[in-house]
Amino acid sequence: MQTNPHWITTPITADLLRGALDLERTEHGLLPHRLPARARAQCADPQLAMAETQPSGVRLAFRTSATAVELDTLPTKRNYTGAPPRPDGVYELLVDGRPAGQGTVTGGNVMTIDMTAGTAEHRPGPPGTLRFTGLPDGVKNIEIWLPHNENTELVALRTDAPVEPAPDSGRRVWLHHGSSISHGSEAATPTTTWPALAAALGGVELINLGFSGSALLDPFTARTVRDTPADLISLKLGINVVNHDVMRLRAFGPAVHGFLDTIREGHPTTPLLVVSPLLCPIHEDTPGPCAPDFSNISKGEFKFRALGDPAERASGKLTLRVIRDELARIVAQRQAEDPHLHHLDGRDLYGEADSAELPLPDDLHPDAATHRRIGERFAERVFGAKGVFADGKP
Known part of the structure; x- marks a missing residue:
């Protein structure tokens, strides 16, 4: 929910993401994939489907003078029957390549897996909001690394200053x-x-x-x-x-x-x-x-x-x-x-x-x-x- 009248909403597009090979438009936003659609169509294994949509190594990367960033996402959390609940997936903020904060998103969908029965139950839930404030003044490169072990649909990106894609780092x-x-x-x-x-x-x-x-x-x-x-x-x-x-x-x-x-x-x-x-x-x-x-x-x-x-x-x-x-x-x-x-x-x-x-x-x-x-x-x-x-x- 937008509570700051100065928020700028920037559409999340492929040029703001690194580490994803495909983006799927969903009912709520964008789902990053680490396999392209043609590859996914050749294997119906639910284990692979879960693994390749967990965005290990996928991160938003942009340049901005913003001091506050909000990201709405719809996570899908996994629990296992008989086991203690798993912790929420961690998002990490990097500013000019240096760690600058961590956060989680509550809510979201829940997948309850019964490994003994080989079944899974999906319970839908609402999107949640990740918020980072107090960022340094001035233009800087921002990265938000998505949870490596939690399916994450990207819903909305808001900042208090304009955003542009991060420049090419020149790195291999x-x-x-x-x-x-x-x-x-x-x-x-x-x-x-x-x-x-x-x-x-x-x-x-x-x-x-x-x-x-x-x-x-x-x-x-x-x-x-x-x-x-x-x-x-x-x-x-x-x-x-x-x-x-x-x-x-x-x-x-x-x-x-x-x-x-x-x-x-x-x-x-x-x-x-x-x-x-x-x-x-x-x-x-x-x-x-x-x-x-x-x-x-x-x-x-x-x-x-x-x-x-x-x-x-x-x-x-x-x-x-x-x-x-x-x-x-x-x-x-x-x-x-x-x-x-x-x-x-x-x-x-x-x-x-x-x-x-x-x-x-x-x-x-x-x-x-x-x-x-x-x-x-x-x-x-x-x-x-x-x-x-x-x-x-x-």
């Missing part, structure tokens, strides 16, 4: 694709997912195509990466293939080759980094599938367990060790003809020593502190002076 664009860990999993805020942290430390503009539960070597994802302008590309592959138990070793290798071939159609010489899985003890030697353990969910404790049999590796079932070996082999094979293709063992980002110090709380996803460690490690090893994405490297 880094496109990253991965699983829920890249999406943000248990990160505390949208700018502290490990890719967002790495992007800030590396001085690049992030496009985050991390999709919770959905890094499955899908051809439509490869085509999306192929068709999206980017200066740097990284792919963190493997964990979802194991915990969904979607393919065997015979299919995995050709699928990786095909994924890389498709990307190279649009990015023939772009630096391309393949990252193998982080350490995940439950799947190092035990194949998938992976299933949630609900035994202590009423206490707020939620874990995952691997259901496969280690003996099944002999018949081609995949484990993380098998996948790491296969990814290293594939990259080495291709490098003779593709000198811009690189490989990073995910255990260099999170390995045995890290697991002992910072174990995965649910046995699958890193917590906020571990996201920070992974982001800092990635920035050092990949964007640092000796890294394959170092600024100035051909």
